[in-house]
Amino acid sequence: ETGVTQTPRHLVMGMTNKKSLKCEQHLGHNAMYWYKQSAKKPLELMFVYNFKEQTENNSVPSRFSPECPNSSHLFLHLHTLQPEDSALYLCASSRLGLATQETQYFGPGTRLLVL
């Protein structure tokens, strides 16, 4: 596997279910991100992890819970979601350095449908 991978690619869940999205990066990066892409809206940054530490929570509801056990893996735990949470969830990674910013590379996304 190369680049950034995400599983599952498609997910249908009920509002009472609990599920998790997984992201793995094979690029040696040290920062990982979750984005939400809804129809007709710009991509929204949800969470940022730098060196496994969460540094950004962009006012995301608590029904979304991120986990970053190491710099290569990122999870998004989902519970009691709402239909408006249906969207494409994109994971990205980048390499951080002092006074530098590196390009973010994206995974293929998980298409989530909440019924």
Place this chain on the structure above:
Amino acid sequence: AQTVTQSQPEMSVQEAETVTLSCTYDTSESNYYLFWYKQPPSRQMILVIRQEAYKQQNATENRFSVNFQKAAKSFSLKISDSQLGDTAMYFCAFMKLFQGGSEKLVFGKGTKLTVNP
């Protein structure tokens, strides 16, 4: 706060022709990065080209080039010799440059480009 505006929701071009996608942004920062990403129907977000604001020379990547006008806060993407595989949503994105902190990509709403045979 930074904002990114893509004023063309949809565009089309004939195969082999040239097309330019517009992007403007608003920021008070002097150091930053700008990106164009492409999202084909497969939904994979792919980096097309990147520009550092401190560089005066416009970035190029094969058939893709940008016209970066820092004073005007404009960052357009030119696609030469358009190919059917260029059909996709194109997103312009801004990233502030700062030390040791998190990176925030701010995206525009996108331009849907269709290349016609």
